[in-house]
Amino acid sequence: MNTFETPIRVGSDAPRIARAALTRLMEPADLPGLALVRAAGPVEALAFIRGSAAGSPELERAMSAVLADAGVPRWPGLADALTRWRPRVGDLAPERDLAMIGRLGGTLLIPEDDAWPAALGDLELAAPIALWLRGRLRELPPLERCVAVVGSRDSTAYGANVAGEVAHGLVGRGFTVISGGAYGIDAHAHRGALGGNPGRWPATVAIMAGGLDRFYPAGNEELLRAVADAGALVAEVPPGTNPTRYRFLQRNRLIAALAAATVVVEARWRSGALNTAHHADALSRPVGAVPGSVYSANSAGCHRILREGSAVCVTDVAEVAELAGAAGSNLAAEPVGAAARHDGLAVEDLLLMDALPVASVTTPQKLCSVAGLGLPAVLAGLGRLEVMGLAERGGAGWRRKR
């Protein structure tokens, strides 16, 4: 009975239609539901929930095995799960949903497609049933070219600047900026990425918590249309679905999984952006946090994850790119800054330079006492400092050269 191991392919459209329907029946990350899809395949899973195929102890055992593999040793059982799914069967119209996303210029990506993002495999059983996609893209950029830039809705001018600059700089370096399409930091990240306007690769992608037939929040409609034109809007829920708190939290796992690194620009002590950061950390994806004023409540969440050691301090786009890059690539350059002329002097020459007067001149013998050095060291050191332009002869002795 390997039907439960291998998905049945009843024609090329059947799995897509079944998965379209399953995204409406099951909430994101419904683990028993995902176990059913994995054990029976999408077409059989849908037929079973609709009541047109019978369950069996074998199916339930196969699901239990999948759940146990995913670290869920006990679950209420298939009958209990059916009470969650069956009330929505009457709402199903997957062909209508697929037609609608087509009219919107979009598509439904399913795991059976070559373009299915391999990165979602890291979510294991919690990988989405399918991804609704709307916009210019027909597939998402590869993981290593994607960086998530996220943060809270109530951003400050500081956070808005940093988000915009980092996103703009990332696009300039060939990355795609992933964010959540919300007000505040998310919007500034998308806008900064759009301003980078690369043309040759997708600037930005928004992962949404609700259906892609509507733009949410409404105030971001113009921005989200621009994001779709330059990249894509993505959701695991079908058209017509409201973004709920639960769906926002689950959406965050997709942002974390689809980006090579996640950067939190501003977040309060409790913030959805920290939830995204924790998802990324759990997936062993690097997390960056932008520091800010200790007096800004909007940076308290960033400081929290820095303090907890779950994020690395990032202060500019080079450091963010380094976080996202494979070891050795995209390495941030060290600021050169004000290297002083005396940098790198040996201790004895440093002692000697400290001992040299500026306004008058002094003898090597006197320098021995002031610097605490022997005469050979003083004479050799004066020669070195003269060559470096740090000391000069003047009249009967030596002085520091300005």
Next chain:
Amino acid sequence: MNTFETPIRVGSDAPRIARAALTRLMEPADLPGLALVRAAGPVEALAFIRGSAAGSPELERAMSAVLADAGVPRWPGLADALTRWRPRVGDLAPERDLAMIGRLGGTLLIPEDDAWPAALGDLELAAPIALWLRGRLRELPPLERCVAVVGSRDSTAYGANVAGEVAHGLVGRGFTVISGGAYGIDAHAHRGALGGNPGRWPATVAIMAGGLDRFYPAGNEELLRAVADAGALVAEVPPGTNPTRYRFLQRNRLIAALAAATVVVEARWRSGALNTAHHADALSRPVGAVPGSVYSANSAGCHRILREGSAVCVTDVAEVAELAGAAGSNLAAEPVGAAARHDGLAVEDLLLMDALPVASVTTPQKLCSVAGLGLPAVLAGLGRLEVMGLAERGGAGWRRKR
């Protein structure tokens, strides 16, 4: 010949006078010099440098052993070191120096004293020959009550505020604030500590790079007098010694060694404060760094050590105290902030709450479909949400309670 192992005590004042002299002959952290003092004892070491005692292959071997223990396998030898020390012999007047520090209301602490800070032992061979002390204190507070608050001279208003508040709060919690007496962050740390005015314990101690007969920098004279009145000024160099670049760098190791934790409030990418932080890190003392704007060059050094992982992010006095405290004591309280009423809800109740309408009412059957839950889960969840004040009955159904 265990003269080289055990210091000779020629009367109680002899080691103090000898060490007073040795602090003038030898620069701070002159490792061969410190090895000589350790191998021969201070009185013999001084006599030898003055030329009134003969050297020997055994002395040189004993010094080599001390140096090798300290990780210095090769050194130029005793004859070479003598050329550093002998030019200053003519300047020696240790009784005059001791009389001067006495007139200034101070003293010279030596390792032979019971009050010698045990924490300096962590510096191993680089521990100072002696400590010149000026002010109210006759000994330094124990390590676990001392926190160093340091930073760059060119502080911003932000750094000044943080330094002052942290220092003030530390004193309020029974700590002594150690800093370097310089302009900028150091001065704000000392001032903040003095404002805490505990009376019952020393508020603050300044570790200086030059002799304690002068106040350096001159613009801090009034502040440094107040620091001496409330605590102490400390230096390893004798009165009359200029603060040189080399002595500033060596002074930083004393700040790091005398404090249970070191906090860098503001520092540029290259900054002496980072040198103090590195000394603390090398001594396995915890280091904290205060985050700031990514646009402030004065915070770049703090972000650097956060990024390198050699410092912990600290944003207020509670977190600094936690850093300094023994494990489990002085723990910073988590900000309570805006705990939402729905925090801690189980997933099913969160789904249910998201599904509840606000403006109208709905039936449990309809909630099954919207929330994706079975009827038993909906009915049980409505009961729980009602008890929590999150849902209410209205007419023929249920709605979210505001």
